[in-house]
Amino acid sequence: MLTTTPRIEASSHAIAELVSIEPATGMEVWRGLCGDVDDTVARARRAWAGWAAQPLSTRIELVRRFANELRKDAEPLALLVARETGKPLWDARGEIDGAVARVEVAVRGYAERTAQRRLDSALQGTAALRHKPHGVMAIITSFDLPAEGPVRQIVPALIAGNAVILKPSPRTPATAEAVIRCIHRAGIPASVAQLLIGDATHGRDLAAHDGVDGVLFSGSSQVGLALNRRLAAQPGKVVALELGGNSPIVVWDTPKISDVAALVVQSAFTGAGQRAAAARRLIVRDTMYDAVVGEVQRLCDNLIVGAPLDDPAPFMGPVIDNDAADGLTESFVYLLSHGGRAIRHLLRPRGELPFLSPALIDVTGMADRPDVELFGPILQIVRVGDFDEALAVANATRFGLAAALVGGTPQDYNRFWAQLRAGVVNWNRPTHGVSPASPMGGLGLSGNHRPGGFYTADHCAYPVSSAEIDQPRASIGIGLKP
DSSP: OOOOOOSSOOOSSOOSEEEEEOTTTOOEEEEEEOOOHHHHHHHHHHHHHHHHTSOHHHHHHHHHHHHHHHHHTHHHHHHHHHHHHOOOHHHHHHHHHHHHHHHHHHHHHHHHHTOOEEEEOGGGOEEEEEEEEOSEEEEEOOSSSTTHHHHHHHHHHHHHTOEEEEEOOTTOHHHHHHHHHHHHHTTOOTTTEEEOOOOHHHHHHHHHOTTOOEEEEESOHHHHHHHHHHTTTOTTSEEEEEOOOOEEEEEOSOSOHHHHHHHHHHHHHGGGGOSTTOEEEEEEEGGGHHHHHHHHHHHHHHOOBOOTTOSSOOSBOOOSOHHHHHHHHHHHHHHHHTTOEEEEOOOOSSTTTTOOOOEEEEOTTOSSOOOOOOOSSEEEEEEESSHHHHHHHHTOSSOOSEEEEESOOHHHHHHHHHHOOOSEEEESSOTTOOOTTSEEOOSGGGBSSOOEETTTHHHHEEEEEEEEOSSOOOOOOSSOOO
């Protein structure tokens, strides 16, 4: 059976204590008690109105102070991210830089997406548009970006005037705690920005709580769909889902084979393939197949897989835990036994730890290619004969997060952009190459048409239209008895 790798653990009973384990060593990183959902929500409800009453300029000043606190702690935060996720230190440093940059992006995004507007109409008064915060926002995040992921959702929610409750992945609680600590040091009240430690049960109970007005969720499609179904009877609760993908990278006519291979490897194997927008499928023209796949294989053979602080620095670290590694291994075996042809096997170089080698498997001959998100370093390859077939294969998925075309002409890219069902469509860039100042989201099983990134402000405040005049002025000019 082909298995996916959920980014939020599934369990039926809440746990009392949580332990975070370093994937690269198996050592304990952090240990702490789980929180109480009811108490946490009650504190947030008491606090949010006072926070919303603060001038917008005050809230913006405080989130900018938060960015400064992140800068002060950049190196220890990066080290913590590297230890808790297993990603290389260079990658973790980039994540902290990205988290800092997200603050100013959120300030600009709120100003653009929720701008106040007035239209004067003489005796008819004024038409006004302003925005209000929802109240208490639950922010439920995954482990792949344990610092940047929460920041890109927390900051827009705080700017809008909401109280926030961060429920991080049970695999990365230490990083979440460090981020919340920086928020409090910046002067944002502890009751306005809270941390709820817990497992999947805590996350489900938080999302469904009557005292929560909105849910910003990032994680696996399975969990996102379950949340969406559970919250369907609460239409007053805003729900924004940033889910996974089965993203294609299509390679077409180009002589720059080494550049193609680098883009493919970056798309598929950065972060050990544990990125929502990672390329899961390489679709390549048959006339270029041998050259492209051969160069990708050669580059994979030279990638260093190692611990975060190894010297020389690794390209990729382990996956998040042994359960994830076991599930990916089973999935690779499933592909092999159902018509896949291994080009580069998925290996466990350190059997007791969740390190995996980058794997390549040709699934062109599979009668029924599975449409699932394999959240790890497995790249499936499909050989096609013409561009129409490439587009059809790329769109043969229920997901719709990201897609990239490498090579081809401007006319090819115009067709690709127009016909691909995805929220991110790139040309000669990796699948996850998106500016922080852009919206980020997908359709189908990748989201519910509520993109994050620059558009997160859309989910954190709701528009209020007003007709206003400083004195009552009205008359009834028809339908009255003489």
